[in-house]
Amino acid sequence: MESAFQHLAKIAKPSDLHKMSDKELRELATEVRQAILQKVSKTGGHLSSNLGTVELTVALYAAYEIPPDKVVWDTGHQAYAHKLLTGRLDRFDTLRKHKGLSGFLRRQEHELDSFGAGHAGTAISAALGFAIARDKLGGTERVLAITGDAAIASGMSWEALNHAGAMGTDLTVVLNDNRMSIAPNVGALTNYLATLRSRPWLQNWAAAAKDVVVRMPDPIGKVAAGLRHGITHYLAPSNTGTIFEEIGWEYIGPMDGHDLQVLLEVFRNVRELKGPVFVHALTVKGKGYDVAEEDARKWHGVIPFDLEANDMVKAAGPITYTKAFGDAAVECAEADPTIVAITAAMPDGTGLDAFARQIPDRFYDTGIAEQHAVTFAAGLAAGGMKPFCAIYSTFLQRAFDQVLHDVCIQNLPVRFFLDRAGLVGDDGPTHHGAFDLSYLTPIPNVVVLSPRDTTELREMVRWMARFDEHPSAVRYPRGSSDDRLPEARTAIQLGCAEVLRTGSDVTLAAVGSMVSAAWEAAAILEQEGIEATVVNARFIKPLDVGTIEKSVRQTGRIVTIEENVRAGGYGQQVVDALAAALPGGFRHAVLTLPDEFIEHGSQPILRSECGLSAQGIVGAARRLVAGSLTSTP
Numbered sequence: 302m303e304s305a306f307q308h309l310a311k312i313a314k315p316s317d318l319h320k321m322s323d324k325e326l327r328e329l330a331t332e333v334r335q336a337i338l339q340k341v342s343k344t345g346g347h348l349s350s351n352l353g354t355v356e357l358t359v360a361l362y363a364a365y366e367i368p369p370d371k372v373v374w375d376t377g378h379q380a381y382a383h384k385l386l387t388g389r390l391d392r393f394d395t396l397r398k399h400k401g402l403s404g405f406l407r408r409q410e411h412e413l414d415s416f417g418a419g420h421a422g423t424a425i426s427a428a429l430g431f432a433i434a435r436d437k438l439g440g441t442e443r444v445l446a447i448t449g450d451a452a453i454a455s456g457m458s459w460e461a462l463n464h465a466g467a468m469g470t471d472l473t474v475v476l477n478d479n480r481m482s483i484a485p486n487v488g489a490l491t492n493y494l495a496t497l498r499s500r501p502w503l504q505n506w507a508a509a510a511k512d513v514v515v516r517m518p519d520p521i522g523k524v525a526a527g528l529r530h531g532i533t534h535y536l537a538p539s540n541t542g543t544i545f546e547e548i549g550w551e552y553i554g555p556m557d558g559h560d561l562q563v564l565l566e567v568f569r570n571v572r573e574l575k576g577p578v579f580v581h582a583l584t585v586k587g588k589g590y591d592v593a594e595e596d597a598r599k600w601h602g603v604i605p606f607d608l609e610a611n612d613m614v615k616a617a618g619p620i621t622y623t624k625a626f627g628d629a630a631v632e633c634a635e636a637d638p639t640i641v642a643i644t645a646a647m648p649d650g651t652g653l654d655a656f657a658r659q660i661p662d663r664f665y666d667t668g669i670a671e672q673h674a675v676t677f678a679a680g681l682a683a684g685g686m687k688p689f690c691a692i693y694s695t696f697l698q699r700a701f702d703q704v705l706h707d708v709c710i711q712n713l714p715v716r717f718f719l720d721r722a723g724l725v726g727d728d729g730p731t732h733h734g735a736f737d738l739s740y741l742t743p744i745p746n747v748v749v750l751s752p753r754d755t756t757e758l759r760e761m762v763r764w765m766a767r768f769d770e771h772p773s774a775v776r777y778p779r780g781s782s783d784d785r786l787p788e789a790r791t792a793i794q795l796g797c798a799e800v801l802r803t804g805s806d807v808t809l810a811a812v813g814s815m816v817s818a819a820w821e822a823a824a825i826l827e828q829e830g831i832e833a834t835v836v837n838a839r840f841i842k843p844l845d846v847g848t849i850e851k852s853v854r855q856t857g858r859i860v861t862i863e864e865n866v867r868a869g870g871y872g873q874q875v876v877d878a879l880a881a882a883l884p885g886g887f888r889h890a891v892l893t894l895p896d897e898f899i900e901h902g903s904q905p906i907l908r909s910e911c912g913l914s915a916q917g918i919v920g921a922a923r924r925l926v927a928g929s930l931t932s933t934p
């Protein structure tokens with residue numbers, strides 16, 4: 302197949318594009334799009350965003366000197382063309398696979414991945430940092446940030462636009478405006494960009510410039526002041542400038558982000574401009590692949606699919622945690638008109654899409670604005686509503702202070718739903734939910750839960766809907782639960798764990814996703830004559846010290862298991878509590894994620910590498926019983 306990529310196969314670095322004619326560059330763009338389609342249809346990954354950035358990337362890399370010029374990609378999920386133009390074609394089949402290429406940009410992966418990402422809204426801040434560092438160190442390279450129309454609405458992007466607009470240093474932001482987040486984009490800025498989009502499109506930089514000079518009352522003066530002013534105002538038919546110009550940026554556009562000729566012309570000129578420059582390119586998410594253009598939402602993140610049949614069939618499987626939460630949220634909200642749902646640009650990912658369809662007047666999508674979403678929820682709670690705030694574990698990291706300062710200090714009963722807690726798999730370290738127990742449980746007032754399976758998640762959602770005394774948060778993993786666990790259930794009660802079986806040799810106390818592994822481990826241990834008690838923690842805060850203490854008084858040994866780092870996690874808290882309660886000592890093993898960023902790979906591979914599997918638990922229990930693990934005190 303690779304031989305089909307005549308031009309692309311010869312590209313080892315962006316400067317190789319400088320030797321190509323504009324016609325060859327157009328052919329190269331076609332090959333890049335083909336390569337993305339062919340490869341991603343086999344590996345899965347982010348498809349439609351990447352199909353939309355092909356011409357932008359080819360034009361940028363042909364027009365600029367990279368290196369030393371630097372391009373910072375926001376989020377990094379749309380930078381596959383960048384990977385292909387920086388010599389990674391031969392490794393592209395390993396995309397998102399364990400030990401293969403990352404689906405995002407990573408400084409550790411390639412020297413031209415100038416800044417790593419995975420979370421949205423960071424590019425303009427980082428690019429400004431590069432630009433100021435260049436100024437301080439006497440460099441001359443150009444710096445660009447490429448950001449999306451959803452990412453640019455995030456608070457950080459505006460903080461950076463505000464800062465850079467006043468600094469005045471040489472920095473170019475390219476807005477890749479495809480009108481889509483993962484779902485259709487939302488917010489007033491989206492409407493504003495639509496009004497800019499309705500202005501005459503920039504088709505030909507040279508002609509536009511000539512025209513401006515002719516039309517200007519004082520062309521010499523204007524030219525001396527900077528030709529770019531003329532072009533900008535020429536393209537803004539009214540006398541008012543754009544919002545970007547008002548805060549210190551030269552606005553250039555809008556232009557067709559798929560017309561390679563226009564892009565080449567514009568970037569070859571823009572690279573000579575001084576100061577903060579804002580280029581507005583209009584693109585189509587899924588460009589060049591009909592089904593993805595028609596339904597970019599479906600084709601945003603794909604599993605391997607049939608490129609011939611243009612079909613992506615997701616195997617029917619057990620209900621996911623996401624769906625279980627979404628269904629339970631709708632059920633609760635139908636019964637209680639004070640329940641409102643909030644997502645930060647993730648209606649589908651969080652399962653709130655059903656809520657949005659069925660109860661649209663109580664559904665709020667803030668855009669990529671987790672901090673605002675949390676404080677908005679706090680205000681709703683203070684005003685008498687019951688906010689269901691659904692944010693992935695990894696993205697709630699961004700709103701730590703809002704959780705602490707706006708929700709918890711005021712003890713407002715916001716309900717948080719943290720999907721993707723623990724190891725998420727192919728998205729890797731930027732997306733693993735490895736820290737939520739650590740960042741939530743030290744905060745006073747908040748109640749933290751985790752379900753053993755999807756049925757228990759529904760119960761917890763219902764319980765949280767009724768629980769008004771404190772803020773509460775439930776964390777649950779990506780995917781589905783297995784159904785090996787006993788069906789018999791006890792009712793959820795604040796601060797109470799569930800004992801699934803009792804044995805006198807060792808206590809296995811597990812959090813959420815790890816309960817089924819503990820259950821399986823107990824069965825294996827039983828074959829070896831080791832009798833285990835299995836505790837489903839349910840509450841990580843408040844901790845059910847009583848139940849665990851009672852069990853460990855009998856067994857003298859405990860293995861705790863959780864998909865969270867050790868510091869501030871469940872196991873550490875259990876050991877601290879038991880150390881106070883059992884001065885005579887006990888043996889323990891605390892199984893957690895390691896104190897390192899975990900790479901991408903499938904969930905089973907990663908869990909097993911971290912020792913968070915039935916076999917890992919069995920090994921720890923055996924060592925405890927053999928007396929070779931830590932004793933406290």
Ligand SMILES: Cc1ncc(C[n+]2csc(CCOP(=O)(O)OP(=O)(O)O)c2C)c(N)n1
Binds near residue numbers: 699
């Ligand atoms: C802080 C944060 N919140 C949510 C996400 C999930 N997310 C990934 S891509 C995306 C949409 C990005 O849209 P846009 O910036 O317009 O880029 P496009 O994919 O359209 O090119 C979202 C919400 C994220 N990566 N980071």
